Amino acid sequence: MIEFHLNGRSGVAPYMQLIHQVRQALRLGLLREGDQLPKVKDVAAGLAINPNTVLKAYRELEYEGLTAARPGVGTFVTGTLGGTSLAAHGPLRRDLQRWLARARHAGLDDESIEALFLNTFRSAAEEDIA
């Protein structure tokens, strides 16, 4: 069983924080298929957050195919994360290193690189949604 925590200053919506923590636990192997997630009541009471927030996070995880709810029993892990994509990390990292070298060569400093990356990342993410 994992335990959730909330960062009140992160600016990330509480339900997103819960989702991130489950995904992170799956990536790190802290949660495996068949494991139960904390009960909605216990998360709400433990963190002093609205139970609807927890329900929303659990519904989202279910929609992503990572968990399944068994009515009256609880929510259980049904999927895994990371295993299949790890192989792709190496080549992607090398692409990114080449890109970074080009950015430096063009005279960008660290902050400019970060801003450009985040900006591009966000607008690409927004296009995906739209």
Next chain:
Amino acid sequence: MTAVIETKGLGKRYRQLQALADCTLSVPAGHVVGLVGPNGAGKSTLLNLAAGLLAPTTGTIEVLGGPAPAQLAKLGFLAQDAPVYATLSVADHLKLGARLNPGWDQALARARIDQLDLDPGQKAGTLSGGQRAQLALTLALAKRPRLLILDEPVASLDPLARREFLQDLMEAVAEQDLSVVLSSHLIADLERVCDYLIVLVGSRVRVAGPVEELLATHHLLTGPRRDPATLPDGQQVISASHTDVQSTLLVRTSSPVLDPAWTVSEVGLEDMVLAYMRQAAGPGRRRTPGNHLEVQK
């Protein structure tokens, strides 16, 4: 879904003072509703009207589908500072609750007193602030209400007692079929526990709705200096500040902001609430150092 509180043109006047005016609200069931606003905005008046303890001067208020005063049995109400009977023991309070309330859940009351580690024989007057608030919450919950109204329940509590109170409240919400309306100044708390928000300033409701919807429809726009009057129709300006070259606007709009001149960022709940408070307070309360704050009426 039915409304737990439905008001139409609700107003309350105490002699010269208009405490609440023209309040039209429909609060759906199944939410934890946060009521925010400055002192004297009319929060307690609205909550007391909902609890049936005050009669409206104008308009109507229905609670759980009926006139407010008739719904007392289905309602838990915690007035400000969690009043308890100082000379009665904890056990006496439970006895009193059992006598006065037809739907009283003695098992729930006992379990909570145990869980809180309260001595049943102790006089309520000698309890700590946190314990008093928890005793009052126990009485309200053991009534098995469908709607719980809390007037600044955590304002006088230390941070630990505050967190424990909210933890127990959220546990009750998860376990019981319960809607909650609570007023507070502590927006960080409200952000955790509330999924619906009402901003009340100067005796009027400024904005009300599900928190998620409010956050999704309020944006902070920064860009080259511009007259807010030139914005598209659908964008309602809540606050605006300008320097000689730049404008920063907080707008409410249900459609996306497409103008490429603006950098659009998300707004936190606290900044949104503060913008409404400032807007209502008028230009007299401008407090943005280095900026010229202009508030749109």
